[in-house]
Each structure stands twice: as structure tokens, then as C-alpha cells.
Amino acid sequence: MKVLVVLGDGMADEPLAELGGKTPLEYARTPNFDRIAREGACGMVRTIPPGFDAGSDIANLSLLGYDPRKYYTGRGPLEAASMGVPLGERDIAYRCNLVTVTEGVLVDFSAGHIPSSEGGPLIRAVGAGVEGVSLHPGVSYRNLMVVPNGEGAETAPPHDIVGERINAHLPRGGDAPILVRVIERSREVLRDQPVNRERIARGQRPANMVWPWSGGRRPALPPFRDLHGVSGAMISAVDLLNGIALLAGMEVIRVPGATGYLDTDYAAKARYATEALERFDLLYLHVEAPDEAGHMGSVVEKVKAIERVDGMVGTIMETYQGIIAVLPDHPTPIRVKTHTPDPVPFAVRGLLRDGTSRLTEREGARGGYGTLEGVEFLPTILGESG
Ligand SMILES: [Zn+2]
Numbered sequence: 323m324k325v326l327v328v329l330g331d332g333m334a335d336e337p338l339a340e341l342g343g344k345t346p347l348e349y350a351r352t353p354n355f356d357r358i359a360r361e362g363a364c365g366m367v368r369t370i371p372p373g374f375d376a377g378s379d380i381a382n383l384s385l386l387g388y389d390p391r392k393y394y395t396g397r398g399p400l401e402a403a404s405m406g407v408p409l410g411e412r413d414i415a416y417r418c419n420l421v422t423v424t425e426g427v428l429v430d431f432s433a434g435h436i437p438s439s440e441g442g443p444l445i446r447a448v449g450a451g452v453e454g455v456s457l458h459p460g461v462s463y464r465n466l467m468v469v470p471n472g473e474g475a476e477t478a479p480p481h482d483i484v485g486e487r488i489n490a491h492l493p494r495g496g497d498a499p500i501l502v503r504v505i506e507r508s509r510e511v512l513r514d515q516p517v518n519r520e521r522i523a524r525g526q527r528p529a530n531m532v533w534p535w536s537g538g539r540r541p542a543l544p545p546f547r548d549l550h551g552v553s554g555a556m557i558s559a560v561d562l563l564n565g566i567a568l569l570a571g572m573e574v575i576r577v578p579g580a581t582g583y584l585d586t587d588y589a590a591k592a593r594y595a596t597e598a599l600e601r602f603d604l605l606y607l608h609v610e611a612p613d614e615a616g617h618m619g620s621v622v623e624k625v626k627a628i629e630r631v632d633g634m635v636g637t638i639m640e641t642y643q644g645i646i647a648v649l650p651d652h653p654t655p656i657r658v659k660t661h662t663p664d665p666v667p668f669a670v671r672g673l674l675r676d677g678t679s680r681l682t683e684r685e686g687a688r689g690g691y692g693t694l695e696g697v698e699f700l701p702t703i704l705g706e707s708g
Contacts, residue, residue, distance in 0.1 A: 323644055323645055323706075324599050324602075324603060324604070324605075324642070324644030324645065325552070325603065325604040325605070325644060325645045325646075325647070325703060325704060325706075326595070326599060326604075326605050326607065326638065326642065326644060326645065326646045326647070327385075327604070327605070327606045327607065327646075327647045327648075327649075327700075327703070328607050328609070328631065328634075328635055328646065328647065328648045328649075329382070329385070329606065329607065329608040329609065329649065329650070329651055330609050330612050330627075330628065330631045330648065330649070330650050331378060331608065331609060331610045331611070331612055331613035331650065331651055331654075332612050332613030332614075332615075332616045332617075332650055332651070332652060332653065332654030332661065333346070333347055333612045333613075333628055333631070333649075333650035333653075333654075333666075334347065334650045334652070334653035334654075334655075334664070334666040334667060334683055335347065335616070335624070335653055335654070335655045335656060335683070336653070336655045336656075336657060336683075338621060338656060338657075340621055341621065341625075345682060345683050345684075346612075346621065346624045346625050346628055346656070347628060347667070347680075347681060347682045347683065348680070348682045348683075348684070349625055350625045350628040350629050350632070351629055351632075352628065352629065352632040352680070352681065353632065353636065354632045354633070354635040354636040354639060355632050355635065355648055355669060355680065355681040356679060356680050356681070357639075357671075358635075358646055358647075358648055358669045358670070358671045358681065359669040359678045359679055359680050359681050359685060360678075360679050361671045361675075362669060362670045362671035362672055362674065362675065363669070363670060363672070363674040363675055363676035363678060363689055363690040363691060364667060364668065364669045364670075364676065364678040364681065364685050364686045364688075364689030364690070364691065365667070365668055365670075365686060365689040365690065365691025365692055365693065365694060366665040366666065366667055366668070366686045366687055366689065366691075366692070366693040366694070367385070367649065367665060367666055367668055367693070367694045367695070367696060367698075367699050368665045368693060368694070368695055368696060369381035369382075369384045369385055369651055369652055369665070369666060369696040369699075370384070370652060370663035370696075371384070371389075371390055371391060371695075371696070374390055374394070374663070375479065375661075375663075376652050376660075376661035376662055376663040377397065377479065377536075377652070377661060378560075378562055378563070378613070378651050378652065378661075379394065379396075379397045379400055379536070379562055379566075380394060381651035381652045381696065382562070382563060382566060382608075382651050383566060383696075384695075384696025384697055384699075385649075385651065385696050385699050385700065386546070386566060386570065386606065386700065387546075387549050387550060387697050387699075387700045387701065388543055388549075388566075388570070388697070389697050393541050393542075393543055394538075394541065395538030395539050395540070395541045396414075396415070396416075396474070396536045396537050396538020396539075397417045397535075397536035397538075397562060398414070398415035398416040398417045398466060398467075398536055398537045398538055399414075399415045399537075399538050399539060399540045399541060399565075400541070400561075400562055400565035400566050400569065401415070401417060401460065401464065401466055401561040401562050401565050402415040402458075402466055402468070402540070402565065403540070403564075403565035403566075403568045403569050404561035404562070404563075404564035404565035404567075404568060404574070405458055405460055405466055405561055405565075407458050407466055407468065409468065409539070409540045410470065411539070411540075412470070412471045412472070412539070413468050413469065413470050413471070413472060413539065413540075414468070414469045414472030414473070414474050414497060414537045414538060414539060415466055415467070415468050415537060415538065415539075415540075416466070416467045416468075416469070416477070416501070416534035416535060416536065416537035417464065417465075417466065417467075417534070417535055417536050417537075418445070418457060418465045418466055418467040418532050418533070418534045418535075419431055419432070419433075419463050419464065419465070419480050419532065419533045419534075419535070420432075420433040420436055420441050420444060420445070420463040420465065420529035420531075420532060421433055421463070421480055421529070421530075421531050421532070421533045422434065422527040422528060422529065422530060422531075423488055423509075423530055423531045426487050426488060426489060427485065427486065427487055427488070428480060428483050428484055428485070428486060428487075428488050428491075428533075429484065429485070429527070430484070430527050431463070431480035431481040431483075431484055431533070431617075432462065432463040432617075433463050433527055433528065433529035433530075434521070434526045434527035434529075435462055435463065435583060435614075436462060436463050436521075436529050437462060438459065438460075438461055438462055440517045440521070440529075441459060441462060441463060441465065441529060442459035443515070443517060444512060444515055444517055444518070444529050445457050445458070445459040445465045445532070446459065447511050447512070447515060448504070448507070448508045448511050448512065448532055451507055451508075451510075451511040452503070452504050452507050452508075454469075454470075454500060455467055455468060455469050455470075455500060455504060456468045456470075457532075460561055461559070461560065461561060462581075462583070463529070464560070464561060465532070467504065467532070467534050469497050469500055469501075469537070472496070472497045472500075472537065473495075473496035473497050474495075474496045474497060474537050474538060474539075475493040475494060475495050475496040475497040475498045475501055475537060476493065476494040476495050476496075476498075477493045477494075477501070477534065477535035477536060477537065478491035478493075478535060479535055479536065480533045480535065481617060481659075481660050481661075482660050484659070484660075488531075488533075492505070493505075493534065493535075497537065501534050504532065504534065505531060505532060505533065505534070508531050508532040509530065509531050512528070512529060512530045512531065512532075513530060517529075518530060540569075541569065543566075543569045543570045543571075544570075545570065545571040546567075546570040546571055546572045547571065549570075550604070550700055550701070550704060551704075552603035552604050552704065553573075553602045553603045553604070554567075554570070554572040554573070554602060554603065554604045554605075554606065555567075555572055555573040555574070555575055555598045555601070555602040555604070555605050555606070556572050556573070556574050556575065556605075556606050556608070557575050557577055557580075557591060557594055557595055557598065557605065557606070557607045557608065558580075558606075558607075558608035558610070559577070559580035559581055559583075559586060559608075559610055560608070560610050563606075563608045564576075567606070572606075573598075573602060575594055575598050577590050577591050577594045578590060583610065583611065583614055584611050584614060584615060584623055584626075584627060586609065586610070586611055588609075588630050588631075588633060588634040588637075589634075589637070591607065591609070591634055592634045592637035592638050595607050595634075595638050596637075596638055596641055596642060599638075599642055599644065604700075604704075609627075609631050609634070611627040611630065611631070612624055612627040612628055612631065612650070612654070613654045613661075614627075615627045616653075616654030616655065616656060616659065616660075617654060617659055617660065618659070619656050619659045620656075621656055624656060631648075635648060645670065645671060645672045645703060645706050646670070646671045647668055647669070647670040647671075647672075647703050648668065648669050648670075648681055649666055649667065649668035649669070649681075650666045650667075651666070652664075652666060653666060665693055666683075666686070667681060667682060667683050667685065667686020667687070667689070668681070668686060668689075668691075668699075669681040669685075669686075669689075670691070670703060670706065672703065672706030673706050674690050674691065674706065675690070676689055676690030676691075678690070
């Protein structure tokens, strides 16, 4: 029996006054999620172990069966794997955001979701202006910095310090002197770049600083097939998910038109997913858009993103008869515009029936699966194939 896991990044939320006390999942029109719950069952899953930051890195490692307590070293090395940046044993890879800072305050962790075509030259310019580290352009604002023979450092996720003064959150310990030097140098280099002048002229936010965070050494993940006894494939637009998959020995299927943003090509994703399900036992299909809408604090965009994920699931279900699970990796509540570590709801069309009828936070909490730990999720779902 085939297994499809659809991961709608950040879909879970809280009841909102503007939605009449409903959460975005409750408010959205999701006939396909509903059908999965009706023909199957719901539950909750704790994707973030106590003491860990609520991020997609931790949550998706857990859900794929890799206990973060054992395998997590940082977000940087996971993305390096996807970007094809080789890491030596002693190298530390940091995620390096392009950000917008105004008068010492971090106003945008994504520099206005700068497109790769504009961000790439900026990252290369910063890289040319610093010594002792290498910078690598990634997708949009998500770039990479490698410190050879590094030590790591305490860093702040930029999406958690929006609206705050950066001086209070600069890197500390270990590689901090190097990181701070790169941050300061990036200001000077980026100030007069033509790309930034044009962005400002168009009324867009300039990418006027880099922000390195979540560094670590390359982790050693046991192969997915050894762990779960099935072949696995990943479809995602973001390097983080693809990097985890590559390090786990899963097949990474790149879909043209998948942007990791609100405008991603859902039809293309559905088409590639349907094809992948013929070749692999398990497909992990990740969509980033609901999380981005959560970070924007936009209820309208979040509901729209959820409905589009539902539509994509509907397209796949036209031909796909196997087990299907839908869930977020973590909540990205509109109220806080960032991730929270609370358990998330899931719905599975498998063997179990529990009388639930929707994929929502409230239905999940009364679902037949109860509350699972993150690493129990895939074994539970795979067990549904009997
Ligand atoms: Zn996020």
C-alpha cells in the first residue's frame, strides 16, 4: 500500500475573532481534507520535543522519524545538503537570511521575499567582500554561509525578532566574532548595490543586511529505508526539506514552478506527486505557503493557502487510492506571526475510523489516534497499511 503525507507548513492556528471564533483550518473550505477525516481518523502530534525551538527543521525531522535529540545539529547543514554545498567534517554551515534593517530595527526577515534573481548577486557581493567564510546563494532570502573549522554560535532566528533592535540579538560565543564581522560588512557592501536602489525606487524593501543563524555540522542520518522499511521521496520547494531528504537517502523530486511562496504552482505539484506515487512507497509532499501567510499575519492569505493545498489534495485523490495523511508541521498563528511548539492536528485516510469529519485543531484533539510523539507518526501511518 502506498502512503502520501501532505505537509501544509504552519497551517495550524488559534481561534480568531475576525473568523467568528474559528481557526483558519476551521474557516477554510476544505472538502478534500474533510473527506480524508470522514473516511479515516484524526489525532494530534507533538512535533517539537520539549526544549527545542519551534521550527520546520525540528518538526519535519521528527515527523520523518529522526529524533531531533539525536540527529539535529542546525538548519544550515540541512540546507547545505540540498544546495549541493559540500561540508568538511569541521565546517559549520549557517542559514544566512537577506533581511531589511531600518534604523537598527529588523523590519523584515525576508527582505520583502526578494526573488533569487535579485538576492543571488547581493549574496555574491557580500561573499566577495569578506574573508575566511564562503557565502552561497539559495532560494529567495534563504542563503547559506560556511565557516571552515567553525565552532558554532548562539544565534537568533530572524523571524522571531521582527520589530526588535538587532543589537540585542547579535550572535554570541564561538564563531560570533566572525559572524558579527560579516553582518557589519554586509551593511556597507549592500548599501549601494544597484539591485537595492531599484528595489527602493519600486517601493520594495531593500536587502540591506545578512543575518546568519542556526549553524551546525553535517548530521549523520540513518537511511530512510532502513528506518521505515519502505522507499521514500520528497517534493518541496525549500532547501530545508530537500536537504533532510537527501541526507536521509530519499529521492528528491524537483518541481518546476514550485516557489516556496504563496504563488507556488499547485497543479504542477499535484502532477509530479501522482507520478512519484507510482514509483515510491511513500511520498512526503511539502507546501510552504500557509506558513508564509502566517508570518505575514494575513488571515485572508492563510485561508486561501489552506484552500489551495486542499485543492491540490483533491486533484491527487482523483486517481490515488492509497493511504493519505494531511497535517501541518507546527502552528504559525496569525496572532504571533511566528511558530509555536504546540501539538498539531492530523487526518489520515487509512484503516482507523473515528467519526471525525474535518482536519481542525478541535477535531484533532478528539481524534482516535490520540496524541502521538513526532517520531511515532510515520510508523503509525505505515502501520495502517496492515
Ligand atoms: Zn515558518
